[in-house]
Amino acid sequence: MRAVIFGASGRLGRSVVHAFADMTVTGTAFSRSTSGLATVDATAADDIERLLGRDQPDVVVNCVGERRPAVWAGAPAQARDRNVDAARLIAEAARRCGARFLHISSDYVFDGKTPPYRPGSLPNPVNTYGRWKLLAEEAVRAACPDAAILRLPVLYGPVQFAAETNLTEIARQVGAGARVELDDVCVRYPTHADEAAEVCRLIAGALLHGQHLGTVAHWSAEQGFTKYQMARLIARRFGLSADHIRAGEADAVSGDRPIDCRLDCQDLPAALHPARRRLFHAEFPPVVEPWLLPARPATS
Numbered sequence: 001m002r003a004v005i006f007g008a009s010g011r012l013g014r015s016v017v018h019a020f021a022d023m024t025v026t027g028t029a030f031s032r033s034t035s036g037l038a039t040v041d042a043t044a045a046d047d048i049e050r051l052l053g054r055d056q057p058d059v060v061v062n063c064v065g066e067r068r069p070a071v072w073a074g075a076p077a078q079a080r081d082r083n084v085d086a087a088r089l090i091a092e093a094a095r096r097c098g099a100r101f102l103h104i105s106s107d108y109v110f111d112g113k114t115p116p117y118r119p120g121s122l123p124n125p126v127n128t129y130g131r132w133k134l135l136a137e138e139a140v141r142a143a144c145p146d147a148a149i150l151r152l153p154v155l156y157g158p159v160q161f162a163a164e165t166n167l168t169e170i171a172r173q174v175g176a177g178a179r180v181e182l183d184d185v186c187v188r189y190p191t192h193a194d195e196a197a198e199v200c201r202l203i204a205g206a207l208l209h210g211q212h213l214g215t216v217a218h219w220s221a222e223q224g225f226t227k228y229q230m231a232r233l234i235a236r237r238f239g240l241s242a243d244h245i246r247a248g249e250a251d252a253v254s255g256d257r258p259i260d261c262r263l264d265c266q267d268l269p270a271a272l273h274p275a276r277r278r279l280f281h282a283e284f285p286p287v288v289e290p291w292l293l294p295a296r297p298a299t300s
């Protein structure tokens with residue numbers, strides 16, 4: 001079996017490549033091109049067609065996206081293209097080459113006012129990123145009606161730079177010691193990227209066996225935390241002071257962050273649940289430790 005993973009240089013894509021190790025995998029990168037990854041602009045139809053024409057994959061996974069608020073604000077057209085156009089172009093190309101297609105979406109398609117959200121719950125994004133993720137879902141459905149769409153909450157795992165995930169950025173702030181206020185209202189469900197990737201592999205397997213899943217699936221860790229709670233947890237675990245961190249409500253009062261987008265995962269068939277649920281309390285210490293002291297190098 002052959003798989004093409006678009007966005008393989010990203011936080012989720014790196015885990016997805018590992019989870020698909022039983023297949024012949026081509027991973028793609030854009031700015032973070034390293035050996036072993038194909039450089040592809042996923043907003044350019046020709047690039048995508050060329051790669052899929054060459055590889056003739058059985059399954060395609062789209063982990064391309066732009067989730068950095070600074071880019072949404074500074075280069076909105078580019079960020080929109082990465083979230084919406086790339087999804088449409090990859091879906092069209094996957095259908096044309098006869099591959100099964102899995103697209104990654106986000107809990108931010110919901111407004112966060114009435115959790116939990118099932119796959120059939122009505123999306124109502126409150127910010128631009130959520131609207132793009134919803135537009136991408138619609139484009140994928142139109143271009144490739146058999147595609148599977150997996151919505152995920154905030155992810156964590158080993159990173160290449162602190163700001164690559166919310167959790168490691170919070171760890172950096174705990175370690176840096178400068179006064180900072182962190183939101184203590186909006187609840188997130190940090191989910192290990194390897195666990196999410198395992199679900200991607202299981203869904204791909206089901207697609208390849210012709211199993212009908214329904215278009216949209218949800219996966220999420222069960223435990224919720226605010227950013228402030230995560231900071232306190234990190235400080236306590238490593239015996240650090242958290243006196244410089246104050247509880248605030250900046251994300252909640254801004255109006256563009258959903259309060260609680262808890263995803264209900266019970267519609268996903270039990271056979272597609274990962275073999276091991278990764279518990280946040282057990283998994284977060286080695287992920288954050290390299291970022292508590294700014295001078296210490298990252299592990300991956």
Ligand SMILES: NC(=O)c1ccc[n+]([C@@H]2O[C@H](COP(=O)([O-])OP(=O)(O)OC[C@H]3O[C@@H](n4cnc5c(N)ncnc54)[C@H](OP(=O)(O)O)[C@@H]3O)[C@@H](O)[C@H]2O)c1
Pocket residue numbers: 006007008009010011012013028029030031032033040041042043062063064065066067082104105106107152153154155156
């Ligand atoms: N991380 C989360 O907390 C989270 C939560 C829910 C859903 N999601 C969704 O999951 C997906 C993956 O997220 P992630 O966290 O892994 O994102 P990420 O770490 O920012 O990675 C994004 C990927 O997209 C690639 N990319 C960006 N622009 C591209 C372009 N023009 N052409 C080709 N590739 C391009 C990047 O390549 P380079 O880095 O090489 O430029 C990278 O591989 C996204 O759809 C995101 O919305 C993420």
